[in-house]
Amino acid sequence: MTVTPATPATPATPATPATPAERVAEHLNRALHDLMDAHPDLHLLGEDITDPYGGAFKITKGLSSRFGDRVRSTPLSESAIVGAGAGLALAGGQAIVEIMFADFAALAFDQLLNFAAKSVSMYGRPVPVPLVVRCPSGGHRGYGPTHSQSPQKHFIGVPGLAVLELSPFHDARALLDHALATRRPSVLFEDKVLYTRRMFHHGVVDELFRFEPPAGPAGVARVHLDGVEEYDCTIIAPGGLAHRAVEAMRTLLMEHEVLCELLVPARLYPFDLDGLPPRGRHVCVAEDGTAGGTWGAEVAARLYPGLWGRLTRPITLVSAADSIIPAAPHLEREVLVDAPAIVRAVLGAAA
Template structure:
């Protein structure tokens, strides 16, 4: 029912992308062999592709700036930020240079740039190595925000980003690296999935044969396994039937693959509340679903707190399967 681990799948995707396109470069701190990156996603790339894979000095602004310069000059760049928390140090290069360069010269300018950001907590890395900073990059003209999922083929996702010729942030939940890809339309003994919508689209996880759902869960890719666990508990312990939607592209939002079939909608994400992706999803869905929603859309976010390093305190802050389950039960009560 499951394939290779997400980290292995992503590493293989990068090998295939570089082999297929000699214009692609990879930049980042400590990404060259023998280290192969902090999470080993770039392992083997420098040995195989030589100078097209470069370890860089410790400067996120310089790394993203160099990647954007390569893209502006006609090549393609995949940049790794060691921890997503440090992407704030490249905020100016992303927002004021890369994103704006696509249209501020009086004509469309290709900017095939992907900035990979390992994000999220649940590993005890503490306040500055555990964040999910997605919301700070939503709504920037010219900048797309995506998240790796266990349903979407990573090579197809990377090639989609490069073909779009606009800068993309690709968030990758660190815990997701250790989980396995779903394939063949099978999630587990209960649930099946299919991809819907244009472009990368969204994965729709459902109970085979069901068409009447109490609730639709919508989550980014890193939360997929937690959402599936919540769905399972809700069905087996509370007789509440949910479907799950997991989009690969978070912004610009494509509602084509995100139209829920449930009578209630719950959007869950990592990161604290306030100006979030979940709030954007709710704002876009509310007028479309106005005539059939039975109650307001539920938003589930992390606590309004820095993320502690101590595991027992970290658990109090971050979103878990039981957080989603309790939020759905409270909404339906």
């Protein structure tokens, strides 16, 4: 892992207190069922997303049986899939496109950069392009170099294109509704390991930590300790890193008496903390991709002007090692960000 200081600049039922929270995959599948039911002009496109397969991670299971031709399995051409989805949106419909692995979004980059994102403003008047491109991302599953990446940084800063990330704190139906309602294209990253995790609900993370739900569909969730207002460190991390960040916070508290809070945004770009300023004397931004031109660096640059007068040390960035991602689990762990890497970053900054 790389640790560097930043330079200033329907199938499932919602949980009740008496039932376990649904898993993120179930939650997302239910959200898609609800969206398709609410929006008759919404279409789903992707490789192998129809029944009985229901997608590589079963997120689209049951949708084609219920909604017929509005859910289409496509040929293996990410550029064609995204282009068709953008064309549907541009022609007055709405589209959600699944890229089987986020790595293959590179094959659709031209359609996103030069067609979908530009189409909202290059015709002399605002043109709606309600398109969401879903991208299962991340490692920790032994899938190897071309099926384990987190390429969020390559989509940061594209005018007209929003970058979102799924979180166990954010309601997927509300987030997808919001993305489509902006009438602009969005890329939604979904950490694959997150699919098997359960949603956090009722404001409880575990016996130590509580959370404040986001103020809006794409807002920021805050994980905190009851009764604590000032923290040694604020960790900012996207949804795929939430569990690793909470694990790090537990270690820092129990073994080192370091108090941390966690901010989890659903909208990575354009980035906005939505009135939730960091309360820590130090800020650590963690992300799964490699260093260099990253979301984390963008966050640091946005935070410095407002926090410069009270930060006790530079903002720390935690990112994956400058390496391809091995398939062997023990080697994969050496490359990807884990809880100990976040712990080391926070303690290193305090040294």
